[in-house]
Amino acid sequence: MADQSNLSRRQFLQSTGTLTGATCLKLMTPALFAITQSACTAKQEASPFKVLGPDEAHDFAAIAARIIPTTDTPGATEAGVIYFFDNAFAADMSGQLEGARAGLAAFNDALIDAHPDAGRFGDLSEDERDAFLRTQESGQFFNLAWEMTIFGFFAMEKYGGNKDHTGWDLIGFEGHHGGWQYPFGYYDAEVHGETNRGE
Amino acid sequence: MANEVRFETREEVDFAVIGSGSAGGILAKELSTAGFTVVVLEQGPYRKASDFTHDELSVLVRAELHGGNNDIHGQTFRDDESKTADLPHTPPVRYARTVGGSSVHFTANFWRLRPVDFRERSLLGPISGTNFADWPITYEELEPYYTKVDWEIGVSGAPGPFDAPRSKPFPMPPMPIKSSGVLLERGAAKLGLHAQPEPHAILSQPHNGRAACTSCGYCMWFGCEVGAKSSTLAAMIPLAEASGNCEIRPLSVVIRIDTDEQDRANQVVYLDAEGNEQAQKAKAVVLSANGAESARLLLMSASAQHPDGLANSSGFVGRNLMHNAHSLVNSVFEHPLNDYKGVQVSRIIHDFYDSDETRGFYGGGGIDARPLWSTTPILHALEGRDPGVPRWGKAFKDTMAHDFMRQMSIVASTTSLALDSNNITLDPESKDAWGRPAIRETYRDHPDDLAIAAFLEDRCAELADAAGATKAWRFGIHPTTGGEHLLGTCRMGDDPKTSVVDNKHRSHDVPNLFICDGSSMVTSGRGQPTMTIMALAFRAADHIKAAASAGNI
Numbered sequence: 215m216a217d218q219s220n221l222s223r224r225q226f227l228q229s230t231g232t233l234t235g236a237t238c239l240k241l242m243t244p245a246l247f248a249i250t251q252s253a254c255t256a257k258q259e260a261s262p263f264k265v266l267g268p269d270e271a272h273d274f275a276a277i278a279a280r281i282i283p284t285t286d287t288p289g290a291t292e293a294g295v296i297y298f299f300d301n302a303f304a305a306d307m308s309g310q311l312e313g314a315r316a317g318l319a320a321f322n323d324a325l326i327d328a329h330p331d332a333g334r335f336g337d338l339s340e341d342e343r344d345a346f347l348r349t350q351e352s353g354q355f356f357n358l359a360w361e362m363t364i365f366g367f368f369a370m371e372k373y374g375g376n377k378d379h380t381g382w383d384l385i386g387f388e389g390h391h392g393g394w395q396y397p398f399g400y401y402d403a404e405v406h407g408e409t410n411r412g413e
Numbered sequence: 414m415a416n417e418v419r420f421e422t423r424e425e426v427d428f429a430v431i432g433s434g435s436a437g438g439i440l441a442k443e444l445s446t447a448g449f450t451v452v453v454l455e456q457g458p459y460r461k462a463s464d465f466t467h468d469e470l471s472v473l474v475r476a477e478l479h480g481g482n483n484d485i486h487g488q489t490f491r492d493d494e495s496k497t498a499d500l501p502h503t504p505p506v507r508y509a510r511t512v513g514g515s516s517v518h519f520t521a522n523f524w525r526l527r528p529v530d531f532r533e534r535s536l537l538g539p540i541s542g543t544n545f546a547d548w549p550i551t552y553e554e555l556e557p558y559y560t561k562v563d564w565e566i567g568v569s570g571a572p573g574p575f576d577a578p579r580s581k582p583f584p585m586p587p588m589p590i591k592s593s594g595v596l597l598e599r600g601a602a603k604l605g606l607h608a609q610p611e612p613h614a615i616l617s618q619p620h621n622g623r624a625a626c627t628s629c630g631y632c633m634w635f636g637c638e639v640g641a642k643s644s645t646l647a648a649m650i651p652l653a654e655a656s657g658n659c660e661i662r663p664l665s666v667v668i669r670i671d672t673d674e675q676d677r678a679n680q681v682v683y684l685d686a687e688g689n690e691q692a693q694k695a696k697a698v699v700l701s702a703n704g705a706e707s708a709r710l711l712l713m714s715a716s717a718q719h720p721d722g723l724a725n726s727s728g729f730v731g732r733n734l735m736h737n738a739h740s741l742v743n744s745v746f747e748h749p750l751n752d753y754k755g756v757q758v759s760r761i762i763h764d765f766y767d768s769d770e771t772r773g774f775y776g777g778g779g780i781d782a783r784p785l786w787s788t789t790p791i792l793h794a795l796e797g798r799d800p801g802v803p804r805w806g807k808a809f810k811d812t813m814a815h816d817f818m819r820q821m822s823i824v825a826s827t828t829s830l831a832l833d834s835n836n837i838t839l840d841p842e843s844k845d846a847w848g849r850p851a852i853r854e855t856y857r858d859h860p861d862d863l864a865i866a867a868f869l870e871d872r873c874a875e876l877a878d879a880a881g882a883t884k885a886w887r888f889g890i891h892p893t894t895g896g897e898h899l900l901g902t903c904r905m906g907d908d909p910k911t912s913v914v915d916n917k918h919r920s921h922d923v924p925n926l927f928i929c930d931g932s933s934m935v936t937s938g939r940g941q942p943t944m945t946i947m948a949l950a951f952r953a954a955d956h957i958k959a960a961a962s963a964g965n966i
Contacts, residue, residue, distance in 0.1 A: 281805040289810065306475065344806065351805070360805060361795075368790035369470040384810070385817035387753065387790050390467040393627025398755060399818070400748030401592035 264304035265311060266296075269334070273318055274299050276336035277356075278363040280343050288380045290363055298366030298375030310358065317355030324350065420660050422693045426450040427961065429681045429695035431667050431710065434514020435943050436930040436950035437701035438645020439566075442652045443954030444699075445659035449961060452660050452693050453653075454683055456480075456706075457510030459663040460517075462647065465636030469789045472635055476503075478518045480510035487843040487851035490894055494834060498853050500843060505854045505895030506705040511636070512663055513646025514703065515897065516943065520633040520757050521614040521642050523568055524779065524941040525559050525948075527577040528552035529767060533936060537768060540775055543859065544733050544831040548935045549907045549916035550952075552577055558948040558955075566947055567643040569617035573609030575763045585617045587759070588626065592750035593821040594759030597782035600823075600880035601762055611758040611781060614643035614943065623647060628755040633788060665691075666847045670698055670714045670723055670926070678723075678926045684847055697925040697966050699957070701950070704734065704899030704931035708837040709852050711903070711928075724903070724920040724928065729913050731838055733831035733904055734854070735937035736896030738862045740870035741785070741824040743797065744882035749818035752784035762876075765869060766939055768828075776865030778827035779939045780873060785822035793817050800886060823876050825869030826940025829893075830859040831901050858893050866890050898942050903932035917956035918949070925966050929953040 263271050278290035278299070303311040325335055328346055332338050338346065350356045366375030368382070370390075376382065382389050397403035420426050427449035430441050437453060445451045457480060471477045480486070482502060489498030490505040508515045529536065531548040539545060560581045562568065569585040587610035590598075594608070601608040615632065616625045626641040640647040653659040664686035671692070673679045678698040685691050700707050708731035714723035722730050762780040769777070786797030794813060797820060798804065802812045829835075834857065839850035858866075867890045877885040906912025909921035918933060920926040931946050938945060960966050 282810050283807055285807055285810065287810075287814070347805070363805075364791055364794045365470055365474065368794060370468055373470060381790060385790060385793070385813050386749065386751070387817060388751075391629060393629045394754040396589050396628070396755075397592075398628075399592035399750040399752065401595040401746070401750060402590055405590060405595055 263300040265308075266300045266303065270315070270318060271296055271300065273322070273335055274359065276334070276343070277347070277359045278366065280340075280347055281360055281363040282367055287384055290367055292377065293367050293375050293380035294377040295363055295366030295375045298369065298373050299362055301374035302362060302365070307362075314355070314358060317353075317358065321350060321355055417654065418657050418660055420450065420452050420693075422691050425694040425696060426452050427696050428452075428699055429454060429693050429697075430699040430701060431681060432514060432700070432702035432706070432930065433512045433645065433650065433661060434508075434701065434703060434930070435516040435645060435946045436953075437699070438513060438516065438649040438653070439947055439950035440699050440701060440929065440954050440957070441659055441661075442645075442649040442656075443951065444958065445653045445656040447958050448658065449958075450658050451653070452662055452695070454665040454667055454681060454693065455512050455514075455661060455663045456666045457512065457514075457663060459512045459661065460636065462636070462638050462640045465638045467629070467631050467635065469791050473789065473792060478509040478511055478634070478636065479504070479507060485846045487840070487845045489840045489843050489851060489853045491853070491855050492857045492892065492894070494855055498840060498855070501894075503895070505856075506837070506852055506899060507895065507897050508703050508705070508899065511646075512650060512661055513644040516614075516644040517636045517642075517646050518634050519897070519943055522758055522781070522941045523570070523612045523614040523944045524939065525577055526552065526555075526938050526945050527575075527766065530936055530938055531555075533768065537770075537775065540830060540861070542832070544833065544911070545775075546831070546904075546906065546911070546935055549905050549912075555945075555948050555952060556580055558951040559944065561951045562944060562947045565621070565951075566614060566648045567616050567620045567623065568612055568614055568944075570612030571610045573761075573763060574607045575766060583612070585620060587611065588613055588615060588617050588756050589759070591752055591755050591759040593752045593782035593784065596746065596750070596821065596880040597760045597762065597823065597876065600876035600878075603879040604875060606762050606764045606876075608760040608762055611756075611761045613756055615756055616641045616643065621648070626756065630754045630788065633757050666849070667702070667710055668713060668847070668849060670700070670710065672716065672718065672723065672923060676718065676923055678923055688847075697927065697957075697961070700926065700928045701930045704902045705837050705852050705854070707928055707930055707932045708902040709839065709850070712839050713850060719922075724913055724922045724926055726922050727910055727913060729904060729911065731836045731902050732833050733901035734835045734837055734856060735829035735831060735898070735900040735934070736856065736893050737829050737898045737900075737937050737940040737942070738827045738858055738866040738893060739825060739940070740827070740866040740873065740890055741822045741888045742870065742873040742877050742885050743786070743820060743822050743888065744877035744880070744885040745799070745816050745819050746821075746881065747819070747883055750784075750821055751818055752821050753788050757783040757785070757788070765872060772864075772868060774861040774864040775830065776828040776861050776868075777939055778825045778865060778869050779941070780823060780825050780869060780876065782821050782823050784820070785824060787817055787820040787822075790817070793820075797822075799884070823873040825866065825873055827862065827865045827869060828939060829862050829900075829937040831904070831936070832859060837902055854895060856893055856895070863890055863892070898931065898937070898940070900931045900934040900937055900942055903928045904935050905933045906935065917960075918953040919956075919960075927953060927957055
């Protein structure tokens, strides 16, 4: 635990775009509201996260929000994917936390090189965020964030994400169920009740 | 519970059965209900139906039923014996570590072999550079045991136009057709092919006191929570335990089979749940640990008397590994299929089963339609998504939202040829979490294996088009780098120089050691081996019971 908080602190000090009050206000778009509120509140109060620092949480959430963006339908933000990240890094994926932190630091270094005045990733415009992510997408760090976003969006809600089955609803997956009645789809509906059922 | 029996390790039981899967579960039931005392050593835990979940993250991503990913197993892979093997993230050889073995988490597609499978070498002639051979038994000899599997294990189905003769009808009608089946039928009809109902090791009706399938959709890679999937856990283990003669001993990781001065197996050495070494004494040993683990254990049991491994005077232990090759085309249709509901497959096409000289290569296969990578959401995002769309951003999201419900895969399962160079050996460096030498797989498809996979990929693409797909894409023909079908590594045969067990599964070298699982298979079939593994186990059990009763073990 001591190691983790030290890492957190070091990460915090290294980060060039700590959340200022102004940043918090700027990020209060509906899409990012939930997570930035958590992160901003966390500046003053106890963190809502188990292992992620507020800046880390903010960055991961902002990346996830471009992988599965909020459009006319909910995305990673509404699904609470960041809570999956935090839970996973606190449990099954704890062995990958240090690597993820190093990856995030390198990501932020590259961000500063590309956008010296940007602050944090989430401060960029959507187009700038996407353009920057495209420069990162072949790297291990992006792949980890991508995979965790998928898991957080679609894994069972008990893992922290997929809030209210946001992910399942998006793709038409009706979730876990004891069983289903035929017909299941459009094409088998054309034949059921006729010759094929339980011949 | 009243019948639960426990044996002391020093107590010599009639049979120690290593593995509780498709073969081991059947042998344990057959031997114990015939009055023999049996201890089953299973390396995995004893999960019951109520322990199985729909948790995709745990089961698929974290490989819960496999006992974890390759950090636990340390398996290595190479495509050529001259190379040092790599340690991939996913174990190349995949099977369930749980009571019932891979019969618990398999998809339950359940094809018999056909008469031709047993004598292709005679019919087609030799294939140079391979160990292509006839089986030492015929379809007719195995048929009564296929029928036994149908009725005792529980199989749903209906006869198809190319099926092998059967002595008794299916005990249950097939599972109802799904949208993927309707579309496959539609494509087949246009192309002059014959779609037929898929036989399943899944109950379409209550059978033998077990409940029927509820169509929850979690067959492939998951355990069945209602026991409708005909695993040995559901169908055999309860009968074995009820006999009062059989102890299932989970979390028992076997490290060696010992032999005495007469070259007879006399005890099985294993690590118990606490990691302490134990040795179960037995009059005879039945090895049914699967085509990778059985070979590993025989190689690990090398001794001064058996320097190349136990039962390996032929050098054939671990050789001739066959995975079955596969190819597939993903397809998307105008309307929702919701194919994630229910069993995977409802229709198959067997028009291309037989090898055909005019194609210019050996091989055959079967085609089916199923959700496959659109069975569950994570799997769809990782593997099933349209590769022509960026993998993140709005297009990624919108495409998943459209395609998941409308997608199916048309899948070909095909032959693999037996080769010396495709094998299981002990890795010289890597160990598993129990300190055993890790399984090292060496595998490179025979060119004919890739040719038949490519040939059938073309047929799958034609079927997608004929079925009316709005878009379709090929997965492509890739070299096999591992698999779930673990066949051929201790093959049956009459000649002790070119086989490991005789036609009754008795080891040529060690008279009281029987080996029966996927490793027994001489050829690969067309990609759904479990039915045959189970039939072989029922047949082996009859021979072993007869030999034991005659004092001939």
